[in-house]
Amino acid sequence: MRELKRKRGRPPTIDADAAMRAVVELFRSKGYAAVSLDELSEVTGLSRPSLYRSFGNKLSMYLRAIDVFGEQVVESAVPKLQDDGDLEVALTNFFSEMLNIYYRDDDIAPGCLVFGTAPSNADEAEIQSRLSFSIEQVDQLMRARMQKAFPARGSAQLDSAVHIASNTLIAFSARAKSGATKSELLEIGAQSAHAICTLLQGERAD
Template sequence: MARPREFDHAYVLDKAVEVFWSKGYEATSVQDLVDATGLHRGSLYGAFGSKQQLFIHVLDRYADVVVKKLLDILQANASAKTAIRQFFAAVVEHVINGGSLRGCLVTNSAVERALCDSDTAAKVGISLDRIEAGFYQALLQAQAAEELSAGKNLRAVARYLTSSLQGLLVIGKVKSERQALEDVVAVTLLVLD
């Protein structure tokens, strides 16, 4: 009879998120994951199957924690338009306070793995769809509150905001001056006027 798992699944995934987010998929070795999680190699493989399968779980965990935290900002204000502004302000603060070197695990994974791995592409797509849906819901709320004109194509605006977010995180990896980032956000948010 196999021994039951004796580790905190969420803790292991959180540690693996940190490694993959910092180093990327290709540069992360199984030994890096063993060192970060404290699991033996056999336990890691027994629990997740392979490095690639662990990575897919990591993308799910990232979406459940990091993406959700950002999306919660969009629902935390009575004014949806203000919530969108606060969302981008939080991203700028994240970049300024050291989050810029890692960028966004979703974006990084899209660039590094999506063309060669359909499972990664699917997970990245799900996260981007969640972000777009969060913007879309906030925009619907803003339009209902007459904060936005009725003639705006809200789906297109949500897609634009999602793309701008990803671009902001990529730029933040190499240029994290507050004014430059705030300039990008200011122009991005003109779409709300």
């Protein structure tokens, strides 16, 4: 609440948010297991003890990084999906915005922190939990948006369309890391959005 009241001892000089942004970048370009605390120390500019004090051990740093990454997605990409208007446009814009996150450049792609790095380390229960939560979240957001656009569709048709959309996003991560350019994936996103709308428009509801 009040932050004018100076605390007692030596004032903190660490920018935890900036450090966490660097942590996210390192984890999503190198994965979880391949990253050492020394590297994290280097990219954040914080000493190893400072990292422990601010964020705990490597696992808790990674989990927190996933949360931060998720917030970024919720802030910048999810609104595009939830935009009223044409579903195909909303889906295309959502995919496009996600690719802006996955790519730093048209060529160089740190990819998705969750879908790109979590599967390798899902033997860790808390990591698997975040992965499963993320997938469910995407499925659920897709389902809500499609249901809004096509209220008459049956649950089966909806599920099918939902999974096509989610799977497209999940696969983007692997494709980006494989060296595909952003433009190529933009095209795949647009194809996917178009196909989904074709399906939802064309099929008879049971």
